[in-house]
Amino acid sequence: MYILKSGIKKDPVRRWMLPDRIFFGHGACHILAGTYLLHPPVAGFYAERIVTADGFPGAHVYVTDGTVAFDYHGYSLRARLLAHHRKGWSRHRAGWTCEMVPVNFDLLDTLELNLRKMLGPDQYLHDPIPRAQTFIRRIDHNHCYADTCVPR
Template sequence: MVAEAAGRFRRTPIERSDQRVSWERTDQAFFAAGACHILAAVCRETYPDRAIGLTAMFMAGEEHPSHVYATWEGWAFDFSGWSSEPELLTVNADFEGRPIRSAEIAGELTDFCERHHHRLPHQYWRDPLPRARDYLARFAPPWTG
């Protein structure tokens, strides 16, 4: 699958303020903006035999990340499925019209969420973990290719 820019699915003010409205978006939109970190964490959890990392994408000059995705040996997984990490960064930088840097997320997801104001699974309208597992299952990982 070809990488897409997460910014195409940025939440509206009502989607940001109302968890139910945010939840009712398509899976692609939900995991592009608002629950990307949940999808990335589920990817890592689903393949414990692989060294899957979590990476945050920061737009130039921003303190908090705009997108989170899973990584494995040059591959990236997000709402677009698996793509090369350089392709994912390029498509997002092109869409935003400014440079983007990536940084590996160290530590636990709970620490990351607290530091960067991201929701933990229990803070969503419904549990996003089963939805993330179902979405991830739609995409064959690159090592099965």
Template sequence: MAATAAGVFRRTPLERSDQRVAWERADQAFFAAGACHILAWVCRATYPARPIGLVGLRFAGQRQVLHVYATWDSWAFDHAGWNPEADLLAANRKFEQRPLDRIMIADDLAMFCREHCSRMPHQYWSDPLPRARDYVNRHSPPWE
């Protein structure tokens, strides 16, 4: 699957206000907008022997992260599966039509969620961790 901007799947006002409605979106939409951070952390946990990094994208000069993904070497994993990170960045920059900053995330999930107003797994309509593990496992990593 080709790199696709996360913003293509931005949640509607109803999806933002109703967790059940957000949960019922297709996996790609769910993990592109609203649970990208959960997917990134699950990806890293799935491959503990690999140096999987976590990256956040934000509008230049802003503090709030708008998309989180996992990295390995020159590859990135997000809602579109594994793609060259350069392709993922280009897709997001083209869609947003404004400069984006790429920041490395060193926090644990709980700290990230506190600092960026993101949900922890127990705050979703249902547990997103099994869904994220299944999604990661559907995408072959580039080292295989």
């Protein structure tokens, strides 16, 4: 699990300079999920949130069809993504717990996001939506989704 150095998320320039996977994995996951849902490369996906207990870090947003999930890692089995996330945060924070909640708001609407303590697209140094679109375009979605669904 990657832990950001102190102060990066509060510094717009340093945050923007992060590599894509770290940028979308540590604070802009909702932007990636919302952008994915604008023009879903694989049908049937919806957004879910990992909501942590009060005072704990580790909230996360991803898209899923209920079996397969997509986030900054690419495609993975939803159960595997959740186990990885839970294991990583539990190791670093005693008592860490969470619940998965369907997203019932626009992941690219600043007001809706701010109500949930997330930044809107217009609150980053530059517009993160084109960055998310580029990240998403680099993936062969049909191949990666099919490969994820193959029993191992």
